[in-house]
Amino acid sequence: MTTLARRQRFAFPEMPDWFESLPARFAMPTMGDLYTVRIEDYTQDDRYVMRAELPGMAPEDIDVLIGDGVLTVQAERTERDITKNHSEIRYGSMSRSVSLPPGADEDDVKADYTDGMLTVSVGLGTRKQEAKHVEIKHGS
Template sequence: MAVLARKQRFPFPDLPDWFEDFPARFSMPAMADLHTMRVEEYTEDGRYVIRAELPGVEVKDLDVTVEDGILTIKAERTEREVDKHRSEIRYGSITRALALPKSADEGDVRAEYTDGMLMVSVGLGEEKPEPKHIEIKHAM
């Protein structure tokens, strides 16, 4: 009696590769841009500098605050009231909060906005000491 051996082939050989970049395949770049603010951070001339890409935002729609070592940038791109045939531009509010270095001087903050780029610089002073750890005694 002959036994037929059937070699089963996987119908989707590239499926494991497909799932490797699963989040990237299903993200919606246009919607992601609405909710993210691309930044770069660096130190230059004794200042901590943050540059944020904010095209299409007017200065009146920007708000920069510093509190407790956190720099917060808020922006809003408002929709123009015109009869549109098509619009691929995303509108709405975005916020980004960034931790400042320990040596940041919150009293020395400057901001400029030119050609869709917001540049915020914070003066750097002496590094603040590390927190002091307190020994805890066990009482019985």
């Protein structure tokens, strides 16, 4: 007995390959000259850590803001006034905000900028305790 294998066909078979080969800059959401900052975040040693990729920036061009449970990184790269043959470097303002995890201590913040990577860590204060059962009273 012969079984027939079904093959999925696309009207344009090269389309999936085309989308995968798009340069990352086209996938980044933009608003005018405002670009997002690429980040990674994790928890380590009772601290929330966010690392932001900001290559070629001067520390004085980077601003870290924290408040109301939100951590924001803003940076601006100024274009040099020279005639260029070719440029793939992004210029202008960049920004990224993330919500802090519960228990984050906004007064315990450290930031370091080394080799194009900004590392911001926020202390995690008291951890949430386990859920407690609450007695329900019945009014008469």
